[in-house]
Amino acid sequence: MRISITDRCNLRCKYCMPKGTGHVKQREILSLEEIREIAACGAGLGIRHLKITGGEPLVRKDCCRLVEMLKAVPGIETVTMTTNGVLLEAYLKPLVKAGIDGINVSLDTLDQSLYQEITGQDRLGQVLQAIHQAVEQGIAVKVNAVAAEFGEGKQMPEGNATDAGEKEGDGAGTWDPKKKGSTARNWRELAGLARRLPVDVRFIEIMPVGYGKRFRPIDPERLLEEIRREHPGMQKDERIHGFGPAVYYRIPGYLGSIGVIRAVHGKFCGECNRVRLTAQGFLKGCLCYEDGTDLRAFLRDGAERPGQDWPCRRAEGTKGAEIQGRLKEAMKKAIWEKPAAHCFERLEGMTEQRGMNAIGG
16 A cells, blocks of 8 residues: 655656645644554555655655554554655664665656756755665665656647657657657666666656646656667566566666566556555545545544544544444445556546645655
């Protein structure tokens, strides 16, 4: 289960949360106790692995405390986090102490000017330093790079995610490694992190969600073809790197691995084992659709804010047991009703209108 703990972020990535993006009210955000209660119910239903996301989770000051709380939930085996890395170095020791099992760092380029264009800030040096420090701390690190064209003039017209390149003679249907602002041009530097460090560098096809619809996608399979040409000794990596859909490869002489996630062009819905909890307590089965279940409503039992005694004292009484029972049944129903497949190749069928920062990235 992916758990978003905030819709706020200290960067302004233009495919996720550009300048001017609004925020939800703080009272609508789940408390740590509410998140833990949902995680405990999830563990009772068989959920074993949790990933903390945002927004940027480290802008929430009690983030490390949450890691500690979730690690203590019976049945939960791993707690990991996805971060942009800007604040990571300052939080590394508290995260390690809390028991974090792994960290994913979102980093789309090693080109300083392009990084600033994408994120709106000049923080690349801080992020790279944090990655090195995390490796030194013994944390399992994955670097997530969105595969798309980010340069000026690269926005995509209205249409379907899989046919935009063919229609416009650009994007997913073409391959031009000379284009400034394209993952096609920047992949070598990103892959080089796996040569120098024992990290997994993953190229992830941009999801046509929220502002992500505006940018031309690049099929990571095209990146693999380019990598194979330069590294003919590359072999599929059969080791287990996690519990998700990424396919990994090893290059001779590299300390880490290269991974690809083809969410659109390599549809893997049949193997999808994810549910997402938004910062407002909405449990979603698929990014593509707005369908889901409002778990916050069960937890707060009609109250606007979380009660100070929930779940500590109230959970011990009849009322608390009743709320817990309803919460568990609601989660079970939401999981069983997880959609069979997304329809990103047919955007007219997509019903989710929120951005990734609001859903949880």
